[in-house]
Amino acid sequence: MKKLKLLDIASALGISKTTVSKVLNNYSDVNQFTRIKVLDYVRKVGFEPNRQASFLRTKKTKTVALILPRLENDFFTKIQEGILKVSQENDYSLSVATSYDCFETEKKLVSQFLNRNVDAIFLSISHQTINFDHLIEIQKQGKILVLFDKIEKTLDCPKVIIDDRKASFIATEHLIKNGCKQILHFRSGYKPQISIDRYLGYRDALNKYNIPFDKEKVIVCEITDEKNGFSAAKKAFELGMKIDGLLAGSDHAAIGAIQFFKNKKLSIPKDISVVGFGNWKLSKFSTPSLTTVDQSAIQMGEEIFKIFLEEKLLESRDESPSNKTHTLSANLIVRESSTKNL
Amino acid sequence: MKKLKLLDIASALGISKTTVSKVLNNYSDVNQFTRIKVLDYVRKVGFEPNRQASFLRTKKTKTVALILPRLENDFFTKIQEGILKVSQENDYSLSVATSYDCFETEKKLVSQFLNRNVDAIFLSISHQTINFDHLIEIQKQGKILVLFDKIEKTLDCPKVIIDDRKASFIATEHLIKNGCKQILHFRSGYKPQISIDRYLGYRDALNKYNIPFDKEKVIVCEITDEKNGFSAAKKAFELGMKIDGLLAGSDHAAIGAIQFFKNKKLSIPKDISVVGFGNWKLSKFSTPSLTTVDQSAIQMGEEIFKIFLEEKLLESRDESPSNKTHTLSANLIVRESSTKNL
DNA sequence: TTGAAAGCGCTAACAG
DNA sequence: CTGTTAGCGCTTTCAA
Numbered sequence: 001m002k003k004l005k006l007l008d009i010a011s012a013l014g015i016s017k018t019t020v021s022k023v024l025n026n027y028s029d030v031n032q033f034t035r036i037k038v039l040d041y042v043r044k045v046g047f048e049p050n051r052q053a054s055f056l057r058t059k060k061t062k063t064v065a066l067i068l069p070r071l072e073n074d075f076f077t078k079i080q081e082g083i084l085k086v087s088q089e090n091d092y093s094l095s096v097a098t099s100y101d102c103f104e105t106e107k108k109l110v111s112q113f114l115n116r117n118v119d120a121i122f123l124s125i126s127h128q129t130i131n132f133d134h135l136i137e138i139q140k141q142g143k144i145l146v147l148f149d150k151i152e153k154t155l156d157c158p159k160v161i162i163d164d165r166k167a168s169f170i171a172t173e174h175l176i177k178n179g180c181k182q183i184l185h186f187r188s189g190y191k192p193q194i195s196i197d198r199y200l201g202y203r204d205a206l207n208k209y210n211i212p213f214d215k216e217k218v219i220v221c222e223i224t225d226e227k228n229g230f231s232a233a234k235k236a237f238e239l240g241m242k243i244d245g246l247l248a249g250s251d252h253a254a255i256g257a258i259q260f261f262k263n264k265k266l267s268i269p270k271d272i273s274v275v276g277f278g279n280w281k282l283s284k285f286s287t288p289s290l291t292t293v294d295q296s297a298i299q300m301g302e303e304i305f306k307i308f309l310e311e312k313l314l315e316s317r318d319e320s321p322s323n324k325t326h327t328l329s330a331n332l333i334v335r336e337s338s339t340k341n342l
Numbered sequence: 343m344k345k346l347k348l349l350d351i352a353s354a355l356g357i358s359k360t361t362v363s364k365v366l367n368n369y370s371d372v373n374q375f376t377r378i379k380v381l382d383y384v385r386k387v388g389f390e391p392n393r394q395a396s397f398l399r400t401k402k403t404k405t406v407a408l409i410l411p412r413l414e415n416d417f418f419t420k421i422q423e424g425i426l427k428v429s430q431e432n433d434y435s436l437s438v439a440t441s442y443d444c445f446e447t448e449k450k451l452v453s454q455f456l457n458r459n460v461d462a463i464f465l466s467i468s469h470q471t472i473n474f475d476h477l478i479e480i481q482k483q484g485k486i487l488v489l490f491d492k493i494e495k496t497l498d499c500p501k502v503i504i505d506d507r508k509a510s511f512i513a514t515e516h517l518i519k520n521g522c523k524q525i526l527h528f529r530s531g532y533k534p535q536i537s538i539d540r541y542l543g544y545r546d547a548l549n550k551y552n553i554p555f556d557k558e559k560v561i562v563c564e565i566t567d568e569k570n571g572f573s574a575a576k577k578a579f580e581l582g583m584k585i586d587g588l589l590a591g592s593d594h595a596a597i598g599a600i601q602f603f604k605n606k607k608l609s610i611p612k613d614i615s616v617v618g619f620g621n622w623k624l625s626k627f628s629t630p631s632l633t634t635v636d637q638s639a640i641q642m643g644e645e646i647f648k649i650f651l652e653e654k655l656l657e658s659r660d661e662s663p664s665n666k667t668h669t670l671s672a673n674l675i676v677r678e679s680s681t682k683n684l
Numbered sequence: 685t686t687g688a689a690a691g692c693g694c695t696a697a698c699a700g
Numbered sequence: 701c702t703g704t705t706a707g708c709g710c711t712t713t714c715a716a
Contacts, residue, residue, distance in 0.1 A: 357702080
């Protein structure tokens with residue numbers, strides 16, 4: 001069965017394709033009866049206009065693109081889930097791609113999506129990205145850019161982030177209120193904003209409760225996975241540190257550290273209370289179950305798409321992009337690994 | 343900066359847009375020097391032709407669609423990851439959507455994607471789907487359909503599945519070889535092919551090792567999540583069953599059951615050995631870590647896209663779709679929950 | 685209120 | 701080998 005087109009509908013009803021098009025696009029200059037006749041017929045045969053053809057005139061594809069640094073990561077998967085939920089509700093199609101945290105791939109993907117004329121690009125910048133010309137190009141071409149998670153402050157576009165500093169503060173405060181005084185902190189590198197913010201939140205909490213800051217207690221794990229969590233814990237141990245709490249950079253790092261502590265016959269949370277970061281699925285099932293910071297990633301995804309819709313409105317009024325930073329708060333999920341008095 | 347078009351390139355070089363187009367599409371009837379001149383210039387200014395416009399003539403969008411029943415599921419996420427890897431390598435764009443296991447949504451998505459003229463649709467059928475007209479329509483419109491995981495045998499298209507029966511056989515055999523003789527099996531409903539195959543694999547193994555089959559030991563959990571795993575274990579317990587092994591329908595169900603066994607002070611794997619299904623991330627981190635069947639989902643994703651490329655070749659030779667079922671084998675990942683002699 | 689005609693950017697047929 | 705011409709299916713003037 002060949003696909004129907006405007007002309008088929010028009011000749012079946014004995015009118016012109018222009019009129020059919022007008023009905024489909026809610027033009028006001030169409031007779032009520034004609035409108036109903038067209039609408040009925042269109043519904044009956046299940047006709048929808050060819051999107052690529054309409055694009056040629058409207059310059060809108062009703063497709064948005066999402067570029068993630070990685071896919072094997074619950075956080076990004078959930079963001080996709082959130083975006084997908086709202087975009088489907090709004091009859092938008094979502095194209096997904098991964099930069100694999102590689103600058104060249106990111107550039108290539110952006111250019112590819114621009115070429116496919118997506119209406120917007122949602123992007124979390126890759127670790128390697130140092131130049132932003134490709135992102136500026138998105139806006140030059142009149143497309144909407146929304147940055148999230150790993151953002152670049154100097155770019156003039158809406159951004160969505162988690163309030164990592166506050167999240168980290170709350171997590172640290174929770175440890176302190178549970179009696180911890182010697183709190184170890186695993187952070188990722190010195191550059192990522194996320195790592196900086198979490199470190200600052202950690203310090204904020206120490207300050208507030210007059211706990212002296214000890215530089216040695218901050219250990220850098222470039223990649224916060226189990227293996228590095230294990231090594232970092234080992235390092236702290238070998239340096240002979242006295243600790244009773246740990247704020248890890250990720251759930252994985254926390255679990256790696258717990259592994260090490262268990263090997264040393266230390267009891268969690270009695271000897272050392274542990275808080276992770278991310279609320280990955282596994283945190284609920286580890287033993288002990290892990291207290292962690294939930295980054296409300298699904299909500300972030302939903303937010304991203306809603307911001308896009310708002311930007312589209314701005315654009316239709318010929319206003320410039322909003323350049324607002326939307327900050328979502330994270331929640332602490334308290335589980336066994338940090339509740340001494342259970 | 344407005345986007346360049348063929349005509350811009352052409353007039354900059356003092357030739358016609360046809361010639362430029364021919365170079366870009368690798369036509370042979372172009373002078374070597376002209377070709378090089380165009381190629382150089384195109385590379386310099388970073389021009390790529392507008393895909394929607396070319397579609398109008400070529401009927402190819404270089405976009406494929408993936409419809410998943412769910413997103414919050416490692417198995418499907420990994421399939422997406424696999425597809426994405428290969429599709430990006432081939433300069434294809436991937437659109438993703440979720441049917442939420444709902445028939446109506448699935449139909450709507452298919453029609454939407456057809457409307458957007460994707461070159462192919464990769465689909466795992468929703469639980470609720472009972473009628474396949476919308477899938478037949480995909481092929482009627484000359485688009486490629488590849489089914490995976492939850493497939494429909496009667497449809498004339500390539501299909502990719504895991505050899506669940508064999509996987510289940512291997513898992514059960516592993517339990518038997520570890521000394522289990524009273525093996526409980528949690529299956530999902532009676533209808534899903536997956537559930538049937540796993541049940542059959544379980545029986546195959548019992549047969550091979552002359553272990554009598556006991557109907558009571560097969561418990562149905564419509565949804566194989568933790569809660570139902572817990573309840574199913576409880577049910578077995580309340581019926582006074584003697585068991586020393588469990589083959590669960592999913593890792594979650596296995597973990598739910600383990601939870602229950604632990605409450606009853608039973609030791610895993612000493613009293614009861616447990617094998618899950620899926621190799622979800624959490625299986626590695628649960629206590630005890632869970633022996634499970636890895637469904638090589640990433641590989642499945644890669645396979646799906648490769649099959650699409652093959653189908654495209656068939657199509658270009660005017661041959662009909664292949665209708666072949668590609669079966670991937672699953673691997674057993676042995677961990678603590680099933681190794682008595684550690 | 686309607687429809688004829690132009691044109692979005694590209695590719696394919698064909699004439700030079 | 702090159703370029704002119706004619707659409708692909710749609711939307712949007714503009715004249716009737």
